[in-house]
Amino acid sequence: MKALEHHLRQLRLPHLAAALPRALEQAGAEGWSHEQLLSTLLEQEAFGREQSGIQIRLKQARFPAVKTLEDFNFTLQASVKKTLLLHLASNRYIEAKENVIFLGPPGTGKTHLGIALGVKACQAGYHVRFCSAVDLVQELLEAQRTRTLNAALARLDKPALLICDELGYIPLEQDAASLFFQVVSRRYERGSLILTSNRPFGSWGMIFGDTTAAAAIIDRLIHHAEIIALKGSSYRTRGKEQAIPSTVPPAPETH
Numbered sequence: 001m002k003a004l005e006h007h008l009r010q011l012r013l014p015h016l017a018a019a020l021p022r023a024l025e026q027a028g029a030e031g032w033s034h035e036q037l038l039s040t041l042l043e044q045e046a047f048g049r050e051q052s053g054i055q056i057r058l059k060q061a062r063f064p065a066v067k068t069l070e071d072f073n074f075t076l077q078a079s080v081k082k083t084l085l086l087h088l089a090s091n092r093y094i095e096a097k098e099n100v101i102f103l104g105p106p107g108t109g110k111t112h113l114g115i116a117l118g119v120k121a122c123q124a125g126y127h128v129r130f131c132s133a134v135d136l137v138q139e140l141l142e143a144q145r146t147r148t149l150n151a152a153l154a155r156l157d158k159p160a161l162l163i164c165d166e167l168g169y170i171p172l173e174q175d176a177a178s179l180f181f182q183v184v185s186r187r188y189e190r191g192s193l194i195l196t197s198n199r200p201f202g203s204w205g206m207i208f209g210d211t212t213a214a215a216a217i218i219d220r221l222i223h224h225a226e227i228i229a230l231k232g233s234s235y236r237t238r239g240k241e242q243a244i245p246s247t248v249p250p251a252p253e254t255h
Helices: 002-010 014-030 034-061 082-088 110-123 133-145 149-157 174-187 201-208 211-222
Strands: 099-103 128-132 161-167 192-197 225-229
Touching: 002 014, 014 034, 034 110, 034 128, 082 110, 082 225, 099 110, 099 211, 110 128, 110 161, 110 192, 128 133, 133 149, 133 161, 133 174, 149 174, 161 174, 174 192, 174 201, 174 211, 201 211, 211 225
Parallel strands: 099 192, 099 225, 128 161, 161 192
Antiparallel strands: none
C-alpha cells in the first residue's frame, strides 16, 4: 500500500492517494467492480484538484476578506435586487467582457458585493485581481517611476476580472488619473471590471480633477455595464445613531 501511495504522489495524484485506503476498504465491503473503484478514485482526484485550484485563485485575487452572496443581507439592503446579483453570479458578464459598477454611500455593501462576485468567478475557474483604487494608482505610479509601467499595465490586463474598490474616497492627481484611464481603456471590451464608488457619475470630475477625463473614463466603463445603485445608511452604524454626535463638540477651554 505504501509503495502504491508513493507512486501515486510521484505521478502528482495526491488526492487519489489520500482517498485510496478508504476507497479500497469500502470497495471490499461493498463488492465494487474494478471500474467502480477506479471511477471513484478519479472523481476524488478531480474534486480535490478543483478545490485546490479555487483556493489558489482566491489567494491570488488578494481579497481583503472572503465575502459571499449567501452572507449578504438583502433584507437590510432592499435597494439591491437579489435576482440580479444571482444572475451576475453566473459569470456571463465575464464571458461577455462586460463591467459591473456599484455606486452608493459608504457602508451600503458595495465592497461586499464586489468581492462576492469575485469569489464566484474564482470558483468558476476565472482569474481575479482585487485592489483598492488608491493601491492601483500607487502601483502604477511606482512602475512609472521605475520605468516598468508597460509590464505593470500588462499584469492588469491578464485577469479575466479586475475589481477596483473605493474609487472616489481620495481625489486623484493628474498623473494618477491618466494611469487609471489607461487601465480602463486597455480592458475596454477585452476584460471585465467591477468598480465600486461612493460618488455618482456627476461627481467624477472631482475625482479625476478634469471633467473631460472623467467623461472619457465613464464612457468606456458604462458602454457594456450593469450599474447598481445602493441606497441607505451605513450598516456599520445602524442601531448606533444615538451614540454618534450630530455636531463636533466644542474644544475645552484652556486657562
